[in-house]
Amino acid sequence: MTKLSRREFLVTSAAVAAGTTNSFATSISLPWHQSALRWGQTNLTEIDPGRIDIEFWRTHWKRTRIQGVVINAGGIAAFYPSQVPFHRRASGLGDRDLFGELTRAAHEDGLAVFARMDSNRAHEEFYRAHPDWFAHDATGKPYIVTGLYVACVNGPYYREYLPAILREIVTNYRPQGVTDNNWNGPQRHQPCYCANCGKSFRARTGRALPTRVDWDDANYREWILWNYARRLEIWDEFNRVTRAAGGADCLWVGMMSGSLNYQSRVFRDDREVFRRTELIMLDHQRRFDSEGFAHNAETGLRLRSVGGWNKTIPESMAMYHLGEHNFRLATKPPAEARLWVESGFAGGIQPWWHHLGAVQEDRRMFETAEPLWRWHEKNQHYLIGRTPVVSIGLLWSQRNMDFFGRDDAGELVDDPWNGMAQALVRANIPAVPVHVDDIERLTGELGLKALVLPNLAALSDAQVASIRKFVKAGGGLFATGMSSLCDEAGRVRADFALADLLRASVPRDHGWRDPARRAAQAREWSQTYLRLPKNTAERHESLRGFDGTDLLAFGGTLEPLTLSPAQDLSLSFVPAIPLSPPEDVWMRQPETRIPGLICSEQGGRVAYLPADLDRRFARDQLPDHGDLLAALARWCLRGDVPLELDAPGLIDCRPWRTRTGEWVVHLLNLNNANTWRTPVQELVPTGPLRLRLRAAATRAQGLVNESQLPVKRRGDWCEVEIPRIEDHEVIVFSS
Ligand SMILES: [Zn+2]
16 A cells, blocks of 8 residues: 655645545555545436436536545446346446446546445346346245345355456456445344355355254354454455456445344344455445434544544435335435534545435535535545544444344344443543553553443453553553453453452343343333432542432342442442332332442552443433443543543544644534434534643644634643534634
8 A cells, every 4th residue: 555655645635635636546555445535326226327417517526626536337237238137227227337337527527436336136037047046035035125036145146247347347348447336135033044144154164054043053043253253355356356346446335234233133243344345435424313423423433443544434325215114216305414514524534425216306415525525625634644633432333243243233232332332422421442452552542541431241251350450551441241251252251351450240030131121121110219428538539420310310220239248339229119100219129239320449549330321321421421431431431532622512532643743633513403303403502612632732623613712821732712513513723
């Protein structure tokens, strides 16, 4: 890979900033996958060859300053006259070579071209000719999705047919690379029992394919891992094909989702894929109410933390409405689109607009991208090639999603993760996702002072050892729920692997040992409480701020853990009481020794929260839950947070350090109406805000309101006042 010198970088950005060109090709010292930052895509429909106005789109490419374009080539429908048997042409294509025309136009305009495939499904005539190339269930019934047949990843469809198409496209059209919308084949709920799968699985394991979902069966878990391994093989094989036909930089890149839960269900291994690819095409088009806008910044950070801080991650951002219900031909409310895109910027993601269909009657959707993409072009120097300024890491792993989450990953993994991440955003504690196999690398690179395990149960012995090493060296640890109770295959251990650090052990008959019981407990709600010690002077310091109460609303269920007799409980569990009739609402058992929170100092500070307040915060959004999670994170950090913000309401802050030494702080205004419930309908300004950053800076500049801000220095810190933020602001501090 070409290394970018500072000089080359400045020359490149100056050329782009001067508006001399939007061409990826001007950045001669960089391969296209590093220099093409802004993307666009018009997803063609079957009738588009008869109605597309190519000049309209060329103008739109120029207006939005894109450097790369995704153009439909093949898969379900070919947009060029393919010679590969069964590669069916789009119904409206006729003899036209629309992919060729668009590719030529894009190349003339200096754009990188990603040929788009949508490879996994095919029409009935193909299935009839080669039924053995398609996935089928144990009874021989094919899997049919949206009327199309799902191809098997182990047969000739993936081994011969798709490579032939890739070779044809790359040889004839010379795109910069090929990207595929749907490449992973059958999903976890669609096990294939074809002869090729049986043979391949037996070759790996010596056993027959598992016949049913049984997470306790080693053969079923092996089937999961075998599925992941095949997708990685496909990644490598398809890259060999495109590179052999188009040169070393002709990449094949499968699209990826930003939802780890979804990635698990389709066998796409985030860490392994992002470690091997030069560029990530992220198909993560919109926010969900359960995650909020901040999830986009978090996704960018999570992928960068495993893939490398300098890789390009364009993200497909729908300009049409996606929400609880989708309207692919109607404009997404612009405020909603803006905040999603800007949260992506805050996480180091690059913009990629997406329209569905070459002709749009709701023309308002063409106005959304231009100002954002132009802002990105102008400020790209500050938006790429940087590392986050953070002191706390949130630990994750996909095996935990698979083998601990099983079929209840939403409750067991997503909810605790979301609640914890949202509590930190709400408290302006910048965090970075850390894969459990990257603890040593990332704590070293980023200087992390504490790690959080949000109900991260499945850990290997080696992963446990690296957590232990971190704490022994003085790092803080904040663990919740069942953290460290399972091995990497999701099997319940004899005790927490971190029992000594957590200061608690799990009795033999505990409900957490039974997958059905723990999933039921995670789903349920009842009127339970957590009790604080009566004497406020004896309370743990993380509970300051709760002096006005002896109890906190809870909602979850806790069973006894084994503790040393002298162990103080910072919070204890009060079991469920009736909700009604009112006469019955009193505590039957107001005091217990069932721990809700245990705090200890063992080299580093360790807070163990058996109470699932992270999950509860994701569900109930009670401010006490968010406040306590944040207070515990701060306590584990010994207060070491690199940033402070005085502002009303909710602002998502993401600080970074560029390779040229500036500090860049993104501030996303989440006080706007409907920011927690999609879609946002109006941007409501907020301000003034006071931002303090631990940085030796003397100058500060806003990249959105484009003014210099006076900097006050206080010791290691600098402070600025930001008069007003509408949707977002980005402050660059320099010395
Ligand atoms: Zn198969």
